[in-house]
Amino acid sequence: MTLMLDGEPCHCGNRGCWETLVSQGAVIKRARKAIESGASSQVSDLVEHRLERVTVPLIVQAAEEGDPVALQALQETGLYLGIGIANLINAFNPELVVFGGVLSLASPFLLPAIQQAIGSRSLAQSSQTIRVEVSTHGRDACVIGCIALVLHDILSQPTLTLRADAEGRLSSP
Ligand SMILES: [Zn+2]
Incomplete structure (x- = not known):
């Protein structure tokens, strides 16, 4: 699903795919970019300033301690997750959306942005009844x-x- 007209190249050959905005790699890239631009972050300390070692669980760990870079990276990811989910809701009108995988570790930080994007971008009737849950298998x-x-x-x-x-x-x- 294309979300960005001139977005990042995707491994599928397209540009600006949803995956380029919400994958683990996208979360890591957001945090690394902020740190490389000079933002101070606990994420950098956790990897002893070797940014190639940044992982999603480390970003979540920093976010749990209120790190602004980690929180911003997750909030932005939640926004794009929500926009993509809103598109799927408008196309398929499901009753339930379940998300799992590594990003589910960050669900407390992602869900508010996801809910906000669904509320503002999916059809009113669907957005009132849709449930978004985290997989019990994490x-x-x-x-x-x-x-x-x-x-x-x-x-x-x-x-x-x-x-x-x-x-x-x-x-x-
Ligand atoms: Zn793609």
Whole structure:
């Protein structure tokens, strides 16, 4: 989903994709850019000024202690998350939006901006009924979902035994 006309190049080949604004990398880039521009931040201390070591959990840790750079990076990310979610709400009118992955660690900082963007940018009727929740699986949501898909496939075909060859390719007898 394109959100920025002349935004950052995305690995998919497009520019200004939603992912370029809300991924872990985008959060880290916001914090690093602020620090490189001279802002004082606990994030820099946490990585001993080696900014290539900045991670989302460290930014969340700094935000929990009131670090303005970390709070700003997360608030801006929440805004773009909310704008993208508002677009999806307008297209699909879901009852529930669940977000997981590493960014769910930052949910207390992201949710207010997400709710605000949904309130101002999605259709009134949808924005009043939509629920936005954080996955109970937190940062493991994607891995657990992947495992669930594999298990579902195996269990739905119990007579099929999968085995891997030396190169890791799965085949059936
Ligand atoms: Zn893209």
